[in-house]
Structures are given as structure tokens and as C-alpha cells.
Amino acid sequence: MATEKISPGMQQYLGIKKDYPDAFLLFRMGDFYELFYEDAINAAQILEISLTSRNKNAENPIPMAGVPYHSAQQYIDTLVESGYKVAIAEQVEEPQKAVGVVKREVVQVITPGTVVDSSKPDSQNNFLVALDKEESQYGLSYMDVATGEFQVTTLTDFSMVCGEIRNLRAREIVLGYALSETEETILAQQMNLLLSQVASVLDDARLLGEQLTPLEYQTAGKLLEYVHRTQMRELSHLKKVHHYEIRDFLQMDFATKSSLDLTENARTGKKHGSLYWLLDETKTAMGTRLLRTWIQNPLIDKERISHRQDVVQVFLENFFERSDLAESLKGVYDIERLASRVSFGKTSPKDLLQLAATLGNVPQIKSILEGLSSPILALLIERLDPIPELESLISSAISPDAQASITDGNIIQTGFDELLDKYRVVLRDGTSWIAELEAREREESGITNLKIDYNKKDGYYFHVTNSQIGNVPAHFFRKATLKNSERYGTEELARIEGEMLEAREKSANLEYEIFMRIRAEVGKYIGRLQKLAQTLATVDVLQGFATVAEKQQLVRPEFTQKSAISIAKGRHAVVEKVMGAQTYIPNSLSMEEGTNIQLITGPNMSGKSTYMRQLAMIAVMAQMGSYVPAERAVLPIFDAIFTRIGAADDLVSGQSTFMVEMMEANHAIRHATEHSLILFDELGRGTATYDGMALAQAIIEYIHDRTGAKTLFATHYHELTDLSARLSHLENVHVATLEKDGQVTFLHKIEQGPADKSYGIHVAKIAGMPDELLERADHILTQLENQDRKQPELLDQAEIHEQITLFEEAKPSDAIAEKLGNLDIYNMTPLDVVRAVERLQQELKQS
Known part of the structure; x- marks a missing residue:
């Protein structure tokens, strides 16, 4: 478009838009943010606002849409939540001082990964992830711009990268x-991430340090570059980058965390029905975020786990003090995010009052902990820094009745600044001076209805009706003439007005200056505030663990250096809370040192999956430092948990297919160690009977002979129970049933030995199948059982050799092998997997 044919203002817009082609540009014009051209057309549709046009009478009118300045945040949130970037162009000079077009510049770019202010505040982290690559290694760094958290690690394959991105629930990736x-198909289409490219590194020695590999330094530096490029300000709240290793925590891929309902219910996507829901007795937003982090990243360091347990035990043993502590924590605001608002220059008086209130609560929290007289709490007590000088500064400076605006005055306490107090005396006394002057002039002039009024145009004036004009004193001078009256001024009234207006203007300016000085002073304490926030969050989560332990009757787990598992009357705490303790049936679980696999048989719907999940849930809770639902629990410390639990196998809902089942099994078998936990539920049911049983047997034998991981393997292939005769580390257990007069009751109890039958027809009956259909099924079953036909038998080692090769390294052609290796099947829907494999098959046939 030829810019010479459009106005200077639109030329300015196009010049700015050229630098932000991938963002919606909100262009400040008076009290509105305006959008033009394609931005206006698209925004009008997304935001459901009116689409108009500029220069309507022109041959090619410019599409235009706008949102009010004062309510823009909700529209920005909608665009960002929809996966778009928003560039904010503000007027950066006073219109009355501008020569020509008012100068405008982009002051911030808001993206899905950099949201700090929102009209819908959320206590969850919002992580922005950066990804870089060097040869076969990937650098991954992430940051929460709102809290300053900054992490970096190195990963060895793309599937691990995708798993970490999914675990972080990231919405935007910065690519180096x-x-x-x-890779682009997986990240952009399958994972629906916004991709942003960055080539340069921001070399910040304060934040990047010297303990990183070159790849990690480069990745974290590119993330910093992107954040500074979009936020356009110094971010003093950003913490020094911390290197972490995935193997330092209990490893669980996204599918495992989803199947265990750790942070949300996999079926509903809601918090209710998850481990997070069960454990969340936190009182602060900071505690809530930390709890989610701990759930996502259980520990593998016994010393750290034990320390958390020790603190929980102290809180559990001191009910009244814990209650006082919980009450005190309710007065703690999200100072972690308040610190970021200081860094962003967006702190309001309300923010500072909340900060002061929190700091004022810290001595009480510290006193409660000190009163428990436990050396276990010494480090937490030491780190509870109340920063009394900061609390005193804010409390003495900021008025409790301060408004949100920092430019309209009335935010600084009387008595804090001497000059400000003088201005306030003038403002206060000026009102009485005017009242006295009005009364005196009325008496001396004899004008009984004489009064002093005020408006912005004429200021203060004497209002005199036409009938009284003859009585106007000589020292009055005319200011304005109206139809039925005149407006007059006097030198004394002008002097009082001058003093009041000067005091009002200078008072507001002075208050603003004082507030900015206080905000700058608060900025010096950001590091201490962040450490305090982390300590308060830790105290909050651990007191929450104690509260849950008391309410749910949890016990402290013990850890063993051996691989044995012993759980007495274990429960699935989430299911129990949903069902009610009176109806939930606990189960004990014992796997001796020499037992690695439990083969679980029994009817569907009888509780096999719950029994399996129960063990994983107890392990996760234990390694978080929480107490666990059992009468007694002795556990090894697991390094990883792998699951294949198909609770709702349905292609349409994207939960499972046989392909995904086999790939997930492959992932577990390849990555599990003798210190891992594997949960496999009904593997092999998605194919023909002989195929399925052969695969199930091959998998069991592979785990038994090569992996050595503790494994719960639920199956409907009863023939597999014979494996216990020759696999010394495998034992059979089953779900007990009670059969009487043709009626079957599932007892939901695990007992030793194999099940005698599957009770499939009884499950169909429970599901409400027609009686006629059930009778026919029972008749067919009887016929089949009475037939003299060979039943499927176990295969010997030679016969399953080909099945085992399923889990050996495959070597297809190089190009196809690379594409197959890059498929992130754990973060794809089953339908996506089938389509991807179908494409690779076609390529293989054509090659």
C-alpha cells in the first residue's frame, strides 16, 4: 500500500505494525485502542465487537475496530487465551506538546507465555518454554514471568522434550x-503451541551464571532475550537460572500422570477427583502453586523426603498450633506475584497494603513455629524473614483507604511527609476560608442570596442574580455574564482559589512522587521477598499435608533399601474420599524381595484398576513427603512409574488403540529399571486371542527376565496364571467374588492365587443387558465349555521369540527411521498415531 495516500497517523500505525506482523496491534487513540486492516477484521470476529471503517467515503475504506482503554484487559485476555500475541502501542508524549502526530511506541507485547496481568487471575504457574538443539541433544529452559522462576535442563530425545512441555502445561515455545x-507438526498442530523464533542470546551474567553447559546457556539466554524483547523493561524479579535434571525426580510421562489423575481428573479435566484436589488444604496462592509442583515432581532423595515427613509429623502432633498457623496463613497474600508487579512497575497502593499485611503476619507465623520447640523447624523459622523495616515503611506511608489510582491523590498517610501535610492544610482550610468569605460579603453587600460556586471554566466565583446587580460592591469584577445572572470575582477569592488549586495539583504530584519512591524502595527487597514467599509456601503445603493426614487417617510411610513392598490395608485416597470411607474396601499388598510381578486376574468392574492405581498413588504421595492411606506402608523409593491403564478405551475419545497400547508398553519396557514401578492393565485385548495372549506372555517374560521392575499386570487371559510355575519372581493374585444362587457379588478384595473364571456374563447383567440376550450368552458359554476342543496354552520360549523382538531396536530405512523416532506418540491421540504410521507405511512401500 502506498503510504503517501494515507494520513500521517495511519503511516505511523503501518510503520509500527511492520515490526509486529505476528501480533494484534492495539493502537492507542484517546480513550480507545484501535485495530486496523486484517487485525480489525479478525479481532472483530474473535472478540465479537463491531467492525467499522476509517475514511468511509474513500474508494478503499480501512477496516477498523476498537476497544475502550479502561476495559481493554478483558479483550487482551481473550486474544491471548486464543493463542495470539498482542502488541500495545501507547502515546508516549502529551498530545498538547506534540508537533504533528502524537508519538506512539509499543510498550509491551503480551503473549500466551508472558501473561502477567489478567482480568481472571489464576494461582497456577504460566510457563514459557525455550527449546534449542545441538547435534542430538536438546536444551530446554522455562520461566514463569509472573513469579520469576527460571529453570534449564538438557534432554536426549524429542519425546522427552514433548513430555516435559506437556508436564509444564506450556502454551508457547521460544525456538532457537x-x-x-x-517436530513442527507435533508442536504446532498436535500440541497446539504458539511457536516464536529467537536467534540471539541475551548475555546476562547475573541470571545465567557459570554452571551451565554451552547448550543450556544458549537456550536460557534465548529465553531471556525473548522475555526482554516482549516486556521491554528491566525485570529485577527474575531469579537466577537453576539447572535441574529430570532424573532427580520420580519420572512419570504425561500419559502416566493423566491416568493417575494427579493434578486433574482425566475424564472431566477438573480439579475435583484428582490427587491435587485431595491434598489441597493450602491457605495461600503460593502454597497452591508449590503443591502442584510437588505433585508433578515427587522426590527420589530419601533425606529430603524424610525432612518433609518430619515437619508433617510435628504439625500433626500439635493440632491447636497447626490450627492457629492455618488461620495466620489466611492473611498471607501472593507476595511472589506482588514482587513481580513491583518489577514490572505496575504496583498499586492496594498491592503494597497487601504486602504490608503479609509481612505483619510473618512474626505471628514465626512465633507459632518457635512455640513448637522442634529442631526440625529450625531452618524454616530462620528463613521466615518479616522484613520489619519494609512493613513499617509501607504501613506508615500508604493510607488504608488508598484508591487504585496513583495519580489522583489520597494515597499517602497524613504525617508521612511535611510538605504534603501543608498542602492538605491549605485544602482543608481553604474550604472554611471560602465559607467565611461568602458569609462576610453577603452581610456587607446586603445581597441575601449571594453565594460562591465553582466550575472548571470559571473557577470560584460569586453568583449574583440580575435583580441584585445594583448592590454589587465596587471591588467585585465581572467574570462571566449569563441570561439571568452574573459571575464575579474578587482579589481575595482569586488568592484563595490560587492557593487551593496549587495545593491540589502539587499535592497530587507530590503523592505520586512519594509513591514512586516507596515502590522503588520495595524493589530493593525483591530477593528477600521471594525467599520469604518460598518459605511461606513450604510451610503452607506441609501444614496442609498434616491436615489431610488427620482428616483421611493417613500414616507415615517407611522406606526400605530393598525392593520389597508391604502395604497393610491400603486405600486409594481419592476414590475413598469420593465414595466415602464407609463404602471403600481397603486392600493389602505385599511383594517380597524375590517377587517382582503380580499377575492379577478377576472380573472386569471388580476393582483391579483401582488396586493398581492405589499402589502408584501411595508411592507418589510417599515420595512427595506426604503421609499415605494405609495402616502401614513400607516402600522402596521408585525412580519412575509407567502405566498402561485403559479405563476408557475409545478411539473417538482419543483414549486408546491397540497401537498406542503397544507403544506405551514398549516405552515402559525400554526405560524401566529394577527400581521402577510398572502398571499394565489388560495388555493384548485389542487384537485376536492368540496374538494378544502371546504378546502378554512375551511382555511378562521380558519384564521378569530382563527388566526386574516391580510390576502389577492385570489380565483376562487366565491361561497366563500358569506362568507362576516357571517364573520364580511372579505370583498370582485375584479379585475375590461371592457366587450364590447364580448371583455374583464382587467383593473388591485381592486374594492370593488365580481367579477361576471371568464372570463376563455377570458384568453384562450388571450393565443392564436384556435377560433374553444373557440367557442366550450363558447357553453358548455352556456349549463351548462342554466341547472337546483344545484351549489356548502357554507358548514356550522359542515360540515367543518373535514377540520379544517387538521390544528390540528396530532398524528400518534411515529416513523412515528418523521420522518414526521423532513421532511423539505419548502426546498424540490414537487417531494421530494411526495416521502417522499409515503415512510411513506408504513411504516404505514406495521406497
Whole structure:
């Protein structure tokens, strides 16, 4: 478009838009943010606002849409939540001082990964992830711009990268290298992430340090570059980057965390029905965030786990003090995010009052902990820094009745600044001076209805009706003439007005200056505030653990250096809370040192999956430092948990297919160690009977002979129970049933030995199948059982050799092998997996 044919203002817009082609540009014009051209057309549809046009009579009118300045945040939130970037162009000079077009500049770019202010505040982290690559290694760094958390690690394959991104629930990825076509498809289309490219590194020695590998330094530096490029300000609240290793925590891929309902219910996507829901007795937003982090990243360091347990035990043993502590924590605001608002220059008087209230609560919290007289709490007590000088500064400076605005005055306490107090005396006394002057002039002039009024145009004036004009004193001078009256001024009234207006203007300016000085002073304490926030969050989560332990009757687990598991009357705490303790049936679980696999048989719907999940849930809770639902629990410390539990196998809902089942089994078998936990539920049921049983047997034998991981393997292939005769580390257990007069009751109790039958027809009956259909099924079953036909038998080692090779390294052609290796099948829907494999098959046939 030829810019010479459009106005200077639109030329300015196009010049700015050229630098932000991938963002909606909100262009400040008076009290509105305006959008033009394609931005206006698209925004009008997304935001459901009116689409108009500029220069309507022109040959090619410019599409235009706008949102009010004062309510823009809700529209920005909608665009960002929809996965778009928003560039905010503000007027950066006073219109009355501008020569020509008012100068405008982009002051911030808001993206899905950098949201700090929101009209819908959320206590969850919002992580922005950066990804870079060097040879076969990936650098991954992430940051929460709102809290300052900053982490970096190195990963060895793309599937691990995708798993970590999913675990972080990231919405935007900063890329430091050119993606392959497959990688871009996975990140942009399958994972629905906004991709942003960055080539340069922001070399910040304060934040990056010297303990990183070159790849990690580069990745974290590119993340910093992107954050500074979009936020356009110094961010003093950002913490020094911390290197972490995935193997330092209990490893669980996204599918495992989802199947265990750790942070949300997999079926509903809601908090209710998750471990997070069960454990969340936190009182602060900071505690809530930390709890989610601990759930996502259970520990593998016994010393750290034991320390958390020790603190929980102290809180559990001191009910009244814990209650007082919980009450005190209710007065703690989200000072972690308040610190970021200081850094962003967006702190309001209300923010500072909340900060002061929190700091004022810290001595009480500290006193409660000190009163428990436990050396276990010494470090937490030491780190509870009340920063009394900061609390005193804010409390003495900021008025409790301060408004949100920092430019309209009435935010600084009387008595804090001498000059400000003088201005306030003038403002206060000026009102009485005017009242006295009005009364005196009325008496001396004899004008009984004489009064002093005020408006912005004429200021203060004497209002005199036409009938009284003859009585106007000589020292009055005319200011304005109206139809039925005149407005007059006097030198004394002008002097009082001058003093009051000067005091009002200078008072507001002075208050603003004082507030900015206080905000700058608060900025010096950001590091201490962040450490305090972390300590308060830790105290909050651990007192919450104690509260849950008391309410749910949890016990402290013990850890053993051996691989044995012993759980007496274990429960699935989430299911129990949903069902009610009176109806939930606990189960004990014992796997001796020499037992690695439990083969679980029994009817569907009888509780096999719950029994399996129960063990994983107890392990996760234990390694978080929480107490666990059992009468007694002795556990090894697991390094990883792998699951394949198909609770709702349905292609349409994207939960499972046989392909995904086999790939998830493959992932577990390849990555599990003798210190891992594997949960496999009904593997092999998605194919023909002989195929399925052969695969199930091959998998069991592979785990038994090569992996050595503790494994719960639920199956409907009863023939597999014979494996216990020759696999010394496998034992059979089953879900007990009670059968009487043709009626079957599932007892939901695990007992030793194999099940005698599957009770499939009884399950169908419970599901409400027609009686006629059930009778026919029972008749067919009887016929089949009475037939003299060979039943499926176990295969010997030679016969299953080909099945075992399923889990050996495959070597297809190089190009197809690379594409297959890059498929992130754990973060794809089953339908996506089938389509991807179908494409690779076609390529293989054509090659």
C-alpha cells in the first residue's frame, strides 16, 4: 500500500505494525485502542465487537475496530487465551506538546507465555518454554514471568522434550533452531503451541551464571532475550537460572500422570477427583502453586523426603498450633506475584497494603513455629524473614483507604511527609476560608442570596442574580455574564482559589512522587521477598499435608533399601474420599524381595484398576513427603512409574488403540529399571486371542527376565496364571467374588492365587443387558465349555521369540527411521498415531 495516500497517523500505525506482523496491534487513540486492516477484521470476529471503517467515503475504506482503554484487559485476555500475541502501542508524549502526530511506541507485547496481568487471575504457574538443539541433544529452559522462576535442563530425545512441555502445561515455545517438519507438526498442530523464533542470546551474567553447559546457556539466554524483547523493561524479579535434571525426580510421562489423575481428573479435566484436589488444604496462592509442583515432581532423595515427613509429623502432633498457623496463613497474600508487579512497575497502593499485611503476619507465623520447640523447624523459622523495616515503611506511608489510582491523590498517610501535610492544610482550610468569605460579603453587600460556586471554566466565583446587580460592591469584577445572572470575582477569592488549586495539583504530584519512591524502595527487597514467599509456601503445603493426614487417617510411610513392598490395608485416597470411607474396601499388598510381578486376574468392574492405581498413588504421595492411606506402608523409593491403564478405551475419545497400547508398553519396557514401578492393565485385548495372549506372555517374560521392575499386570487371559510355575519372581493374585444362587457379588478384595473364571456374563447383567440376550450368552458359554476342543496354552520360549523382538531396536530405512523416532506418540491421540504410521507405511512401500 502506498503510504503517501494515507494520513500521517495511519503511516505511523503501518510503520509500527511492520515490526509486529505476528501480533494484534492495539493502537492507542484517546480513550480507545484501535485495530486496523486484517487485525480489525479478525479481532472483530474473535472478540465479537463491531467492525467499522476509517475514511468511509474513500474508494478503499480501512477496516477498523476498537476497544475502550479502561476495559481493554478483558479483550487482551481473550486474544491471548486464543493463542495470539498482542502488541500495545501507547502515546508516549502529551498530545498538547506534540508537533504533528502524537508519538506512539509499543510498550509491551503480551503473549500466551508472558501473561502477567489478567482480568481472571489464576494461582497456577504460566510457563514459557525455550527449546534449542545441538547435534542430538536438546536444551530446554522455562520461566514463569509472573513469579520469576527460571529453570534449564538438557534432554536426549524429542519425546522427552514433548513430555516435559506437556508436564509444564506450556502454551508457547521460544525456538532457537529450525524445526524439522515432523517436530513442527507435533508442536504446532498436535500440541497446539504458539511457536516464536529467537536467534540471539541475551548475555546476562547475573541470571545465567557459570554452571551451565554451552547448550543450556544458549537456550536460557534465548529465553531471556525473548522475555526482554516482549516486556521491554528491566525485570529485577527474575531469579537466577537453576539447572535441574529430570532424573532427580520420580519420572512419570504425561500419559502416566493423566491416568493417575494427579493434578486433574482425566475424564472431566477438573480439579475435583484428582490427587491435587485431595491434598489441597493450602491457605495461600503460593502454597497452591508449590503443591502442584510437588505433585508433578515427587522426590527420589530419601533425606529430603524424610525432612518433609518430619515437619508433617510435628504439625500433626500439635493440632491447636497447626490450627492457629492455618488461620495466620489466611492473611498471607501472593507476595511472589506482588514482587513481580513491583518489577514490572505496575504496583498499586492496594498491592503494597497487601504486602504490608503479609509481612505483619510473618512474626505471628514465626512465633507459632518457635512455640513448637522442634529442631526440625529450625531452618524454616530462620528463613521466615518479616522484613520489619519494609512493613513499617509501607504501613506508615500508604493510607488504608488508598484508591487504585496513583495519580489522583489520597494515597499517602497524613504525617508521612511535611510538605504534603501543608498542602492538605491549605485544602482543608481553604474550604472554611471560602465559607467565611461568602458569609462576610453577603452581610456587607446586603445581597441575601449571594453565594460562591465553582466550575472548571470559571473557577470560584460569586453568583449574583440580575435583580441584585445594583448592590454589587465596587471591588467585585465581572467574570462571566449569563441570561439571568452574573459571575464575579474578587482579589481575595482569586488568592484563595490560587492557593487551593496549587495545593491540589502539587499535592497530587507530590503523592505520586512519594509513591514512586516507596515502590522503588520495595524493589530493593525483591530477593528477600521471594525467599520469604518460598518459605511461606513450604510451610503452607506441609501444614496442609498434616491436615489431610488427620482428616483421611493417613500414616507415615517407611522406606526400605530393598525392593520389597508391604502395604497393610491400603486405600486409594481419592476414590475413598469420593465414595466415602464407609463404602471403600481397603486392600493389602505385599511383594517380597524375590517377587517382582503380580499377575492379577478377576472380573472386569471388580476393582483391579483401582488396586493398581492405589499402589502408584501411595508411592507418589510417599515420595512427595506426604503421609499415605494405609495402616502401614513400607516402600522402596521408585525412580519412575509407567502405566498402561485403559479405563476408557475409545478411539473417538482419543483414549486408546491397540497401537498406542503397544507403544506405551514398549516405552515402559525400554526405560524401566529394577527400581521402577510398572502398571499394565489388560495388555493384548485389542487384537485376536492368540496374538494378544502371546504378546502378554512375551511382555511378562521380558519384564521378569530382563527388566526386574516391580510390576502389577492385570489380565483376562487366565491361561497366563500358569506362568507362576516357571517364573520364580511372579505370583498370582485375584479379585475375590461371592457366587450364590447364580448371583455374583464382587467383593473388591485381592486374594492370593488365580481367579477361576471371568464372570463376563455377570458384568453384562450388571450393565443392564436384556435377560433374553444373557440367557442366550450363558447357553453358548455352556456349549463351548462342554466341547472337546483344545484351549489356548502357554507358548514356550522359542515360540515367543518373535514377540520379544517387538521390544528390540528396530532398524528400518534411515529416513523412515528418523521420522518414526521423532513421532511423539505419548502426546498424540490414537487417531494421530494411526495416521502417522499409515503415512510411513506408504513411504516404505514406495521406497
